Amino acid sequence: MTSRVRVEEDGTVVVMSGKVELGQGITTALAQIAADALGVPLEKIRMLPASTAYSPDEGVTSGSLSVSEGGTALRKDCEELAPLFGTKSPVLGRSVPRLDLPRKIAGRPSYLQDMVLPGMLHGRVVRPPFGFRKLVSIPEGEFVRDGSFVGVLAQREEDAIAMAAKVRAKAQWERSPEPPQDIHAWLKANVAETHVASDKGPLSRATLKAEYSKLWIAHASIGPSCAIARWTGKKLEVWSHTQGIFNLRRDLAMVLGMPEEDIVVTHAEGAGCYGHNGADDAALDAALLARAAGGRPVRLQWSREDEFAWEPYGAAMSVALEATLDAGRVVSWQHQLWSNGHTNRPGRAKQPTLVAAAHLAEPMALAPPVNPPLPYGGADRNAIPYYDFPAQRVLNHYVREAPVRSSSLRSLGAYANVFAIESFMDELALASEQDVVAFRLKHLKDERARKVIEEAIRKSSWGSFKKYDGAGHGLAFARYKNLSAYCAVVAEVEAGEELRVKRLVAAVDVGLAVNPDGVANQVEGGCIQAASWTLKEGATRPASSWEDYPILRFSEVPAVEVSVLRNDFPSMGAGECAMGPTAAAIANALHDALGVRVRSLPLTAENIVKAMP
Amino acid sequence: MEVEINGERRAVEAAPETPLLYVLRNHLGLVGSRFGCGTGQCGACYVLVDGHPMASCDLPLSFVLDKRVTTVEGLGGASGLHEVQKALIEHQAAQCGYCMSGIAVSAVALLSNEKEITEDKIRSALDRHLCRCGAHNRVVKAILSVAK
Numbered sequence: 039m040t041s042r043v044r045v046e047e048d049g050t051v052v053v054m055s056g057k058v059e060l061g062q063g064i065t066t067a068l069a070q071i072a073a074d075a076l077g078v079p080l081e082k083i084r085m086l087p088a089s090t091a092y093s094p095d096e097g098v099t100s101g102s103l104s105v106s107e108g109g110t111a112l113r114k115d116c117e118e119l120a121p122l123f124g125t126k127s128p129v130l131g132r133s134v135p136r137l138d139l140p141r142k143i144a145g146r147p148s149y150l151q152d153m154v155l156p157g158m159l160h161g162r163v164v165r166p167p168f169g170f171r172k173l174v175s176i177p178e179g180e181f182v183r184d185g186s187f188v189g190v191l192a193q194r195e196e197d198a199i200a201m202a203a204k205v206r207a208k209a210q211w212e213r214s215p216e217p218p219q220d221i222h223a224w225l226k227a228n229v230a231e232t233h234v235a236s237d238k239g240p241l242s243r244a245t246l247k248a249e250y251s252k253l254w255i256a257h258a259s260i261g262p263s264c265a266i267a268r269w270t271g272k273k274l275e276v277w278s279h280t281q282g283i284f285n286l287r288r289d290l291a292m293v294l295g296m297p298e299e300d301i302v303v304t305h306a307e308g309a310g311c312y313g314h315n316g317a318d319d320a321a322l323d324a325a326l327l328a329r330a331a332g333g334r335p336v337r338l339q340w341s342r343e344d345e346f347a348w349e350p351y352g353a354a355m356s357v358a359l360e361a362t363l364d365a366g367r368v369v370s371w372q373h374q375l376w377s378n379g380h381t382n383r384p385g386r387a388k389q390p391t392l393v394a395a396a397h398l399a400e401p402m403a404l405a406p407p408v409n410p411p412l413p414y415g416g417a418d419r420n421a422i423p424y425y426d427f428p429a430q431r432v433l434n435h436y437v438r439e440a441p442v443r444s445s446s447l448r449s450l451g452a453y454a455n456v457f458a459i460e461s462f463m464d465e466l467a468l469a470s471e472q473d474v475v476a477f478r479l480k481h482l483k484d485e486r487a488r489k490v491i492e493e494a495i496r497k498s499s500w501g502s503f504k505k506y507d508g509a510g511h512g513l514a515f516a517r518y519k520n521l522s523a524y525c526a527v528v529a530e531v532e533a534g535e536e537l538r539v540k541r542l543v544a545a546v547d548v549g550l551a552v553n554p555d556g557v558a559n560q561v562e563g564g565c566i567q568a569a570s571w572t573l574k575e576g577a578t579r580p581a582s583s584w585e586d587y588p589i590l591r592f593s594e595v596p597a598v599e600v601s602v603l604r605n606d607f608p609s610m611g612a613g614e615c616a617m618g619p620t621a622a623a624i625a626n627a628l629h630d631a632l633g634v635r636v637r638s639l640p641l642t643a644e645n646i647v648k649a650m651p
Numbered sequence: 652m653e654v655e656i657n658g659e660r661r662a663v664e665a666a667p668e669t670p671l672l673y674v675l676r677n678h679l680g681l682v683g684s685r686f687g688c689g690t691g692q693c694g695a696c697y698v699l700v701d702g703h704p705m706a707s708c709d710l711p712l713s714f715v716l717d718k719r720v721t722t723v724e725g726l727g728g729a730s731g732l733h734e735v736q737k738a739l740i741e742h743q744a745a746q747c748g749y750c751m752s753g754i755a756v757s758a759v760a761l762l763s764n765e766k767e768i769t770e771d772k773i774r775s776a777l778d779r780h781l782c783r784c785g786a787h788n789r790v791v792k793a794i795l796s797v798a799k
Contacts, residue, residue, distance in 0.1 A: 060747070061746045061747025061748070061749070061784055062746065063746065135740070135743060136743060136745075138748075139739075139740055139743065139745055139748060140740055142745065142747075142748030142749075142751060143732075143736050143739050143740050143745065143748060143751050143752075143755065144683070144723075144724070144732055144736060145681075145682070145683020145684070145722065145723035145724045145752045145755075146682075146683065146724075147682050148748065149685070149749065151682075151685065151686065152676075152682040194665075194673070194677065195673045195676075195677050196665070196666075196669045196670060196673045199689075258783055259747075259749075259783060260685075260687050260693060260695055260747075260749050260750050260781055260782070260783050261685060261686070261687060261695070261747075261749045262686070262687070262688075307747075308747075308749075309685075309747050309749035309750075309783075310746055310747030310749060310783050310784045311747075312783070339686065341689060342687065342688040342689060342690070342692075342693075555743055559743060559746060559786075559789070560746070562785060562788065562789070563746050563784045563785030563786060564785065565785065566785030566787060566788075567783065567784070567785045570785075583688070583690065583692065584688060584692040584693055584781065585692065589781060589783065591778050591781070592773075592774040592775075592777040592778050592780065592782075592787050592790075592791070593771075593774040593775055593778050595774075595785075595787040595788060597788065598785075598788055
């Protein structure tokens with residue numbers, strides 16, 4: 039086994055982690071862990087980009103697992119070397135500044151998009167902004183074609199863009215069917231399998247029932263996907279901002295019909311990654327175009343329209359909840375959800391998942407989106423309530439056919455499940471005239487869970503909230519995946535013509551925070567992104583531009599305060615824990631403001647009006 | 652053709668309709684201006700044209716031939732980073748950082764054109780800039796710290 043750590047002659051420690059920088063600051067946190075384990079100053083650590091050429095296969099950088107999994111493995115390798123070094127350096131638990139930010143903010147080359155290789159050509163794909171079965175016709179011209187896969191190559195980027203536009207304008211495709219109008223009714227009518235996620239105790243007759251839903255949500259990274267590929271004879275090199283270099287390599291080998299050993303995939307940073315976006319697909323596109331480049335490297339850049347049209351979206355979901363109250367306590371609970379799978383990542387199935395594979399002259403059937411198994415779960419992530427209920431049943435109705443391509447988006451099913459559970463907890467408390475905070479606490483035994491709720495209440499000055507016409511506040515809580523970070527969020531809103539979130543207060547317990555400011559930054563960003571999803575985002579079909587997919591802007595962003603609880607429990611990831619609690623806290627605050635319970639996301643004026651009695 | 656970029660006359664061989672962004676990134680190696688949408692909707696590619704923040708992704712080269720262009724690389728002049736950039740780093744006001752060049756450019760323009768800087772003015776000046784990671788509030792704090 040190769041070690042993740044190597045010491046150079048000048049004392050520099052070279053670290054080869056399999057986890058990759060996605061804009062979340064993991065490079066800095068891993069460097070801190072290595073410095074701590076070895077007892078060397080942080081400046082001595084040099085982090086290499088992950089590559090199949092030398093990195094360990096640590097799967098995919100996802101699920102808020104990089105500190106717990108990648109960090110633990112790295113620490114183990116470091117500790118084998120530690121006797122070579124001095125005493126421990128106090129670098130863990132300190133908010134050291136991110137190592138990568140100075141060059142990014144200076145505008146220096148930082149991203150894959152900025153890489154230049156000698157003799158590099160610029161490539162663009164020619165795809166329509168809608169799903170299609172096949173290319174029907176295409177005018178004569180200069181392009182690379184393999185069946186229905188079409189792209190262009192040029193010396194200059196502006197020429198590649200112009201050529202692609204010209205070809206696209208005259209090409210014709212046979213369209214796939216439009217996604218169903220009412221996706222939630224459609225999901226219920228198309229269940230392939232039902233999985234029982236939890237079943238304990240006999241259920242009682244429900245006293246309260248409610249149904250919640252969300253639509254498709256885009257990752258919508260600011261930088262569209264990009265990849266560079268170069269063929270040398272029968273060997274292929276690929277640079278990608280993928281979340282999983284080895285997984286991508288497996289799918290590339292499958293589609294290109296070559297041994298994995300003949301492909302090197304090296305990670306290079308892209309713009310912020312919030313789950314499985316177009317990065318892997320762009321890598322195959324680049325490899326296909328580079329076959330026509332005579333050994334020259336090809337830089338393939340997706341357009342904004344390509345990204346919105348072809349990246350996988352976070353899946354639409356329906357959640358139906360029922361509960362029985364007895365003497366003010368929940369004695370029976372049922373959670374049913376209907377959804378496509380929440381992961382369609384490459385390298386995990388016998389069929390590929392990469393977009394172009396389905397368009398080749400010898401097309402390949404693509405693997406459908408599936409769900410990672412519990413306890414992490416996919417659609418059923420956080421579907422099992424973390425509260426102590428004596429009887430409960432959780433059913434995950436899996437829909438295999440995906441009308442819109444779906445895959446992992448930050449927190450997977452937890453966003454919708456926590457939104458539903460935490461909205462319903464408020465509904466139950468209010469229906470039985472109980473305080474929403476006390477109602478939660480009396481169903482929670484876990485001390486750490488109680489503590490984050492109490493901290494969010496304290497920090498937001500919950501008790502002295504100033505109520506005025508149209509104003510409201512709300513609380514929500516979840517423990518991510520029921521086994522990772524604890525997070526409670528208080529939202530304060532103002533409902534005028536549109537719903538505005540004025541303030542979010544989050545309290546989190548991630549165990550020992552390797553970099554407390556990094557944790558706060560991730561949670562703050564998570565709160566803002568979740569507020570954007572919750573207020574504005576929900577697609578019924580793939581979008582095509584920022585005009586038809588608006589996100590929260592500077593003037594709309596709420597104040598966010600994050601409290602990171604201090605303790606020495608094992609470290610857990612922070613990136614995803616705030617998504618569900620933020621959504622439910624906002625919905626609960628909206629109810630507090632207007633007395634209207636909105637169960638369909640996003641909480642737009644239209645959905646609020648529809649929910650009015 | 653010649654253009655004035657960051658105080659220097661630079662010779663460029665490109666068609667007059669070429670979007671400025673590609674001239675900067677590929678012909679002049681100034682990759683700090685990032686590609687985000689190509690239609691001026693996201694703000695990642697902003698540069699200063701005669702001191703005014705503008706999207707470079709849909710701005711033809713011909714438009715800037717007789718004007719002064721400042722990119723993120725030129726904000727600080729010869730002295731390195733501009734105060735705004737230093738403050739962004741100090742406040743750790745980024746996650747992926749991809750949108751930050753455009754934001755820094757607009758912030759510098761705001762600071763030089765406005766006397767009384769308020770949080771509201773910063774937010775409205777940056778409203779054209781999309782940030783997906785949620786670094787907004789740290790950015791606002793960083794810019795306010797420079798204004799004070």
